[in-house]
Amino acid sequence: MKDAPHPIQSVLVANRGEIACRVLRACNEMGLESIAIRSDADYGALHTEVADSVVHLEGETLADTYLNIDAILAAARSSGADAIHPGYGFLSERAAFARAVQEAGLIWIGPPAEAIESMGDKVTARRRMMDAGVPVIPGQEIIDSDDEDRLIDALVAAATEVDYPLLLKASAGGGGKGMRAVHEPKYLQQEFLAARREAQTAFGDGTVYIERLLDGSRHIEVQILADLHGSTVHLFERECSIQRRHQKVVEEAPSPVLDESTRLAMGDAAVAAAAAVDYAGAGTVE
Incomplete structure (x- = not known):
C-alpha cells in the first residue's frame, strides 16, 4: 500500500475470476466496500456476485477492459473508490499503472512503481541485487549493437565468460518465453536469435542476457x-x-x-x- 493519505473505506479490484474473488472477500471481511469491474463477457461472473458493487467496462477484449488503464481509473472515480488493488497478473506488474493510480489521487495497494520497474526487468534486477550483495546466478549481459557481427562477437564473449551449459533469457516478461538452453557453442547463435525474436514478439523488448544453466x-x-x-x-x-x-x-x-x-x-x-x-x-x- 503506497503512501496512503487517509484511511481506506472502499477498494476497487482491477481483476477478475478467482483472483478478484479472494481480494473482494478480504475487503468484505475487513468491513471495506468492495468494488468489482467486469467486461461484457464476464456478465454474471462469480467475482461480480462477491462484490458490493460492480462497474461495467464496455468491451470484450482484455485491451479494452482489464488492461485499459484509463477505463479502470474512470471506473474508480465513478464508483467513489478510495483505492485500487490490482490482484496479480494483468496490470499488477505494470509500473505505469501504479504511477497512474497515484497521480489520479487514489491509493495504490501494491509495491511502488519504482520497485516494479527495478524488478520487472531482469537485467536491471540483477544489477540492483549485485550492488546490494544479494547472491545471483552467474551471468553476463550481452552488449547490444546494430552491427550484427559485433553483436555476435559480444554474444560469444559473454557465453565464453559464463561457460556451458548456459541459459539465454529475455530480460523482460516471464513464463519461459524468450528462454533457450544451450549446451554446445555451435547452437549458440541460432538459439540467441530465436530467443530475441520470441522476446520481441511477446514483450516488445528483444533484450536477452546469459545465465549459467544449473542442471x-x-x-x-x-x-x-x-x-x-x-x-x-x-x-x-x-x-x-x-x-x-x-x-x-x-x-x-x-x-x-x-x-x-x-x-x-x-x-x-x-x-x-x-x-x-x-x-x-x-x-x-x-
Whole structure:
C-alpha cells in the first residue's frame, strides 16, 4: 500500500475470476466496500456476485477492459473508490499503472512503481541485487549493437565468460518465453536469435542476457512482506519445482529439500532483495 493519505473505506479490484474473488472477500471481511469491474463477457461472473458493487467496462477484449488503464481509473472515480488493488497478473506488474493510480489521487495497494520497474526487468534486477550483495546466478549481459557481427562477437564473449551449459533469457516478461538452453557453442547463435525474436514478439523488448544453466536445480520461492516504514520480513519458502512448460503445477511448503541453514540464508537474501528496491506489500523472491 503506497503512501496512503487517509484511511481506506472502499477498494476497487482491477481483476477478475478467482483472483478478484479472494481480494473482494478480504475487503468484505475487513468491513471495506468492495468494488468489482467486469467486461461484457464476464456478465454474471462469480467475482461480480462477491462484490458490493460492480462497474461495467464496455468491451470484450482484455485491451479494452482489464488492461485499459484509463477505463479502470474512470471506473474508480465513478464508483467513489478510495483505492485500487490490482490482484496479480494483468496490470499488477505494470509500473505505469501504479504511477497512474497515484497521480489520479487514489491509493495504490501494491509495491511502488519504482520497485516494479527495478524488478520487472531482469537485467536491471540483477544489477540492483549485485550492488546490494544479494547472491545471483552467474551471468553476463550481452552488449547490444546494430552491427550484427559485433553483436555476435559480444554474444560469444559473454557465453565464453559464463561457460556451458548456459541459459539465454529475455530480460523482460516471464513464463519461459524468450528462454533457450544451450549446451554446445555451435547452437549458440541460432538459439540467441530465436530467443530475441520470441522476446520481441511477446514483450516488445528483444533484450536477452546469459545465465549459467544449473542442471538439476530446484525452484524455491521465498515469500516476503514489507511495510511503508522500512520493515521487511520473510514468511519462509515454497517448493515449486514441479512445472510444465515453465508454469508451476504444484507448490509445497515448506520445501522438503532445504536444510535449516540454507532456509535461513535464503530468507535473509529475500529480505535484502526487497530492501534494496524499497519494496512494499507482499512479494516473492525466486
